[in-house]
Amino acid sequence: xxxxxxxxxxxxxxxxxxxxxxxxxxxxxxxxxxxxxxxxxxxxxxxxxxxxxxxxxxxxxxxxxxxxxxxxxxxxxxxxxxxxxxxxxxxxxxxxxxxxxxxxxxxxxxx
Amino acid sequence: xxxxxxxxxxxxxxxxxxxxxxxxxxxxxxxxxxxxxxxxxxxxxxxxxxxxxxxxxxxxxxxxxxxxxxxxxxxxxxxxxxxxxxxxxxxxxxxxxxxxxxxxxxxxxxx
Numbered sequence: 001x002x003x004x005x006x007x008x009x010x011x012x013x014x015x016x017x018x019x020x021x022x023x024x025x026x027x028x029x030x031x032x033x034x035x036x037x038x039x040x041x042x043x044x045x046x047x048x049x050x051x052x053x054x055x056x057x058x059x060x061x062x063x064x065x066x067x068x069x070x071x072x073x074x075x076x077x078x079x080x081x082x083x084x085x086x087x088x089x090x091x092x093x094x095x096x097x098x099x100x101x102x103x104x105x106x107x108x109x110x111x
Numbered sequence: 112x113x114x115x116x117x118x119x120x121x122x123x124x125x126x127x128x129x130x131x132x133x134x135x136x137x138x139x140x141x142x143x144x145x146x147x148x149x150x151x152x153x154x155x156x157x158x159x160x161x162x163x164x165x166x167x168x169x170x171x172x173x174x175x176x177x178x179x180x181x182x183x184x185x186x187x188x189x190x191x192x193x194x195x196x197x198x199x200x201x202x203x204x205x206x207x208x209x210x211x212x213x214x215x216x217x218x219x220x221x222x
Contacts, residue, residue, distance in 0.1 A: 004154075033210065042117075042201060042212040043155070056208065090154055098143065098162065098205070102154030 002027045004093050006103035013081060014111055021076045021106045023091030029101075031094040032074040033058070034066065036087040037105075043090065049074055081110040113138040113206040117213035124192045125221055132187040132216045134202030143205040144185045146176055149215075150198045158200075161185060172196070192220045 004025045013019055025032065033048040035058075045058030049068040063085055065077040078085060091103040115136045124130045136142055143162055147155040159170025166178045176187045185202060197220045202213040 035212075040214055042214040043203075044212070045210050048208055048210075050208065058209070059211070092155075098145075098160060099157045100145075100147070100155070100210075102147075102156070104154050105152075 002101065004091055004101050004103035006089075006091050006106050008106060009104060010107050012109045012111065015082055016080050019078050019081060019108075021078075021089060021091075021108070023074045023076065023103060024072050025074075025091075025093035025101070026072065027093055027095065027101065028071065029093040029095055030071065032068070033092045033094065033100070034064070034074070034076050035090045035092065036060065036085075037090060038087050046076070046089075081108075083110050086110050112209065113142075113204045113211050115202050115204045115211050115213045117200075117202055117216045119216050120214075121217045121219070123219045123221065126194050127191050130189050130192040130196070130218065130220070132200050132202075132218060134185045134187065134213060135183050136185060136202070136204045137183060138204055138206050140206060142178075142185075144176075144178065145203040145205070146170065146174070146185075146187050147201045147203060147212075148172075148198045149201065155201060158187070192218075194220050194222055196220050 007022045030051045034046040035043040044060045047066040049055045089106045092100040145160045146158040149155045161168045161178045169175045
């Protein structure tokens with residue numbers, strides 16, 4: 001089954017404690033992306049990757065890092081999380097037909 | 112930069128009636144337009160897209176959208192709403208690798 005998986009699904013952490021949200025896709029897509037979803041703001045793109053070792057900033061990259069060492073994985077790293085990064089995060093994998101496949105989401109709370 | 116607006120936070124319709132969820136966009140070049148649906152506690156699911164060609168685009172679950180270049184709109188429509196269509200709907204526009212989503216419209220279909 002074609003899918004995008006994210007882990008963890010829920011995470012409560014404290015300010016400044018580094019964390020990583022993993023994302024993996026099994027569709028051999030080259031293009032992947034990270035979004036955050038906040039009420040009233042829709043989804044905003046954090047980072048995207050066009051292929052292995054190729055990443056670029058989206059609309060709201062501050063406070064985030066990504067890596068793309070292999071095609072299937074695209075982890076999101078928060079080096080020093082802050083309360084304003086409390087949000088719902090989605091990873092997406094994009095097909096050659098320009099259709100995005102979203103993961104189930106990671107709800108992050110930073111206290 | 113491109114942008115997309117969904118002027119209605121909430122749309123309520125009765126089951127069996129036609130539904131319309133509105134979307135307007137702004138891009139500097141040719142628009143790549145999308146509709147996604149989000150059910151509770153789930154990631155977004157692709158519904159349909161407009162890249163080029165016919166102005167009326169058909170998608171999943173009986174939905175369709177009409178691209179109107181003069182009005183810069185891409186409204187989502189369905190001839191007969193179902194209770195199961197109740198969800199959060201997002202319009203999105205892509206320009207190069209930059210993807211922008213609207214704030215979302217919550218559709219409620221009442222029996």
